[in-house]
Amino acid sequence: MHDATVIGNRLRTLRKWRGLTLVELAGMAGMSKTHLSDIERGLKALDRRSYVASLSTALRVSEADLVGGPHLTQDPVQAGPHSTVPQMRIALQTNTLTEPATDRAREVGILTAEVKQLEDVFARCDYVTLGSRLPGIIDELHFHAARPQNEAAQRDSLTALVEACMYATFRMKDLGYGDLAHQAATRAEEAARLLGDPVALGKAAYCRIQTMPREAGWDRKLTAARRAADTLQPHVRSAEGTAVLGMLILTSALAAAVAYRLDDARDGLAEARDLANYIDDDPCRNWSAFSITNVGAWGVALAVESGESGGAVLEKARIVDESLLLGRPSRRATFLADVGRGLAREQKTAKGALGWMLRAEGVAPQRIRNSPQVREAVAVMIQRSKVAASGRELRGLAARMGIPH
Known part of the structure; x- marks a missing residue:
């Protein structure tokens, strides 16, 4: 505990x-x-x-x-996802691309189909289902990567392993296990290098940059994201490549915002918006939800990280068509929570913040109840709350997150 x-x-x-x-x-x-x-x-x-x-x-x-x-409570929705972490740790720490931990595996085609199916589980932030299924798939993909039947089978297994490790990277990061997130990102990068595909390398770089330790500083993350984007850019030939490039640019913009390089943050957001115009505005189908709609949602996140609050955040939120995020609960929940965090900073908009956070919780409860940023915002709201009408719902949310109320 x-x-x-x-x-x-x-x-x-x-x-x-x-x-x-x-x-x-x-x-x-x-x-x-x-x-x-x-x-x-x-x-x-x-x-x-x-x-x-x-x-x-x-x-x-x-x-x-x-x-x-990581903060654990008695709430099974909040604490349950952590029970899957030990098996994920075993899969990530006992396999290598030359020495798999298992001596048998299902056919590559079956495994690649399962990885594709897990995309929806990943997007819904169903940490428990993902955590119960993903470790075994990672084991089996390592088997095929190390002992392929032929070159095509190896490429398919490595491609699927990059995606599987991306799922592991972000869900371990969400739950607060930075070491495992970094290991998953490293494994994705190893697979991508063996594969030799620039887009796969871009995906792996995106994962690695997201798991850099906070102590590294945001200037270093900014430099790494821009370098990865510059490396990928000449090789972009598809919508998927465009989406990967866009997410790297958005990552650089976020790093710039946190590092107080606000001009760079605005430029990065504008660059990502221009890039998104080349592909369909479809967060549900594009890699990592990259789209005009998602760029708008990231604009809210950058505003919050830059210190904006209250009405300024709400104004940016109004340009986001939330209906386009309905099929991408992970992105939608993060967007709703970011708006709530921004509103919570000002007393006059704090009451409205609760509604946004409750909606975020309803969309992806496992994610939101494990979010340290939301937890801190709710704790502050509890401390400041003077409005009896919102007290019961606010205390309920606090209780589900294990916050004294």
């Missing part, structure tokens, strides 16, 4: 442990004393990656020490 203390309390404890005053720590982290005090008292959320980075650096602790590890 991980520490259930609100991040603000943990921050106060670490500050006092280092013997720093509010003024001293605020100055070291580039924040105002008032803002830091509000975070410690639970009145504002520590939900911007740049603040997490600057505070952990000032306190000389890892970001995991500051924000905590």
Whole structure:
């Protein structure tokens, strides 16, 4: 069971442990004393990656020490997905592309079809189903990659392994297991290199960049994303390649926003929007949901990470056609939660934030109840809530996330 203390309390404890005053720590982290005090008292959320980075650096602790590890509650929807992690760990840590952990496997065609079927499970954020089926598939794909019947079978197994490891990367990352997410991304990159396909290498780079440790800094992530995009760009010949390139550009834009390079963030978002015009606006079919609609949703995320809040976030949300995200629950839930987080930052829009977060929870409960960003925002809302009409629903959401209320 991980520490259930609100991040603000943990921050106060670490500050006092280092013997720093509010003024001293605020100055070291580039924040105002008032803002830091509000975070410690639970009145504002520590939900911007740049603040997490600057505070952990000032306190000389890892970001995991500051924000905590995976949080488990008695709620089976929230805690259940974590029960599948041990088998995922075994699959990722006992296989290599030359030494598979299993000595038998089903036909490659059956496995590639199963990976395709898991795309819907992945998009629905059904962590339990994905976690129960994916480890065995990863085992079997390694068998075919290491002992292929022919060149075509090896290529098919490696292509499917890149996708399977992408599923593992993002769901382990969502649940707070950064080490496993990084291992899955590394395995995807190894498979892509053996495959020698530029688009597969772009997918693997996207996974790897997403799992870089926070301590690496967002400038490094920005550089890596731009380099990967530049490497892929000359080889883009298909809608899938366009989508992979677009997601790398969006990743660079997010990194720029967190690093306070706001011009670069705006330029990256505009570049991704221009690229999305070349393919159908279909988040449900495009790789990683890349589309004009998804670029708009990322625009909301970038706004929140850049510090925007309240009406400014809501204005950006209005341009997103949510109906086009109905078949992509993972992306839709993240979009709804990002809007809620932005609204929660201002007292006058905080009541509306609850509705967005409850909708996000309804779309992908396993994801939202395991989101540290949503958890922190809800904890702050509980602390500040003075509106009796929203109290019951807010306390209910807090209870499902294991937040003291």
